[in-house]
Amino acid sequence: MEIVTFSDPPFNSKFSGNTIDICPVGALTSADFRFKARVWELVDTPSVCGHCPVGCNIILGARVGEIRRSVPRQNEAVNEVWICDKGRFAHHYLRSPQRIPTPLIRRDGQLVQTTWEEALKFASSELARIQKQFGPQALAGIGSLRTTNEEQYLFQKFMRVVLGTNNLDHRLEGGWGEAERWALPTASIRALEEADAILMVGCDPSEEVPVLELRIKKAMRRHAAKLIVLSPRPLELSARATHWLQHRPGSEGAVLAGILKRLLESSSLDEKSRRSIEDSLPTTATDLGLSEDELDGAAATLAQTQRVALL
Known part of the structure; x- marks a missing residue:
């Protein structure tokens, strides 16, 4: 027999994890974090959630080099003291078995594993070949929406200075270019x-x-x-x-x-x-x-x- 809480209608919320934080006696525990680590064993690092443009302030708790939990960090101007369940629980993609752990190179129509040294050498030689054969404008790059501003800066610097092309973006949609032309004012959160x-x-x-x-x-x-x-x-x-x-x-x-x-x-x-x-x-x-x-x-x-x- 299992003793559970009765909920009718069921507790359906995108912010369910916050009930753990506001429990006055600490009686509620996240099933996701339970038995993963003791709180005093965690190395806490202030961070910013990258799952959406809001940029909620969070604290990442790690143990033995792996993130074990994500909890809100107070910032009244952004997320106050709340985070959504995606920001709290979606960090597991970092160690998902579906992630590609090693570089892949296509040979004879098949993707095969290779070393980082060989992959970087292959990528640099191909970029140099295309640049020499067709010119810099034949190259383009798309940055990830998950990278930091500093990483995006380095990416555009590499594309513009090293490869000599301005063909770069960080979005898959093209509609914002026309909207940004009007320089509309934006309000705070x-x-x-x-x-x-x-x-x-x-x-x-x-x-x-x-x-x-x-x-x-x-x-x-x-x-x-x-x-x-x-x-x-x-x-x-x-x-x-x-x-x-x-x-x-x-x-x-x-x-x-x-x-x-x-x-x-x-x-x-x-x-x-x-x-x-x-x-x-x-x-x-x-x-x-x-x-x-x-x-x-x-x-x-x-x-x-x-x-x-x-x-």
Whole structure:
């Protein structure tokens, strides 16, 4: 017979591990860390979680050279005292048996194990051959999203100075280049919970940046912040939203144009300025899967608020 806790409905949270930290008597233990080490045996190292862009502050506890646990490190401006379960438990990929422990070189159509010395010699000779035969512009590099700023700096230095090419990036998507051209101001993480209205466009904080979900919920709970969600599919936060605009997939731009045109109609701008802005907007699609009332409601909510956060 096994004695367990009764939970109906079941405890389903992306932050379940935090219950261990806030237990006042230390009676709760992580099954993931249990019997792995004594706390006083750990070598604790302050670090930053790399699983999402939030950059939660954490402490990595290691024993015999291996990470045994990850716990939150207080930083009120970022994650306060919380981390999501991914940041707490996903460190096991570091010693996963599915990771490639040694370099591989393709020979006769098959990947075979080799030494680091041979792999580095092969890579350098191939890069030199391509550079000499086709020129530096035939080379390109993509950095990892998991590497540090210092490592990314060294990577771009290697590509630009050693190989002589500017063909490098750290993203697999190309959409941000156009957006960055406008140099839009960004707010702090803490400022999110001070917003009067939060507009979510094509994102899912609950999955992508879980700690920001806590900030959004805090804003809604503490001063009744309005949440407007643009998403063609149900999200965890859409059920809490003031307005959920369930538009047709791919029509986010047209929905935003429709909201902006309604905001311009109620603005104090002169007619000439308003017309110039409206003329620059894309034509709103006739079939967004939304009613006029839904667009009117979202626009009215935004018009009535002073501090709006855009995600």
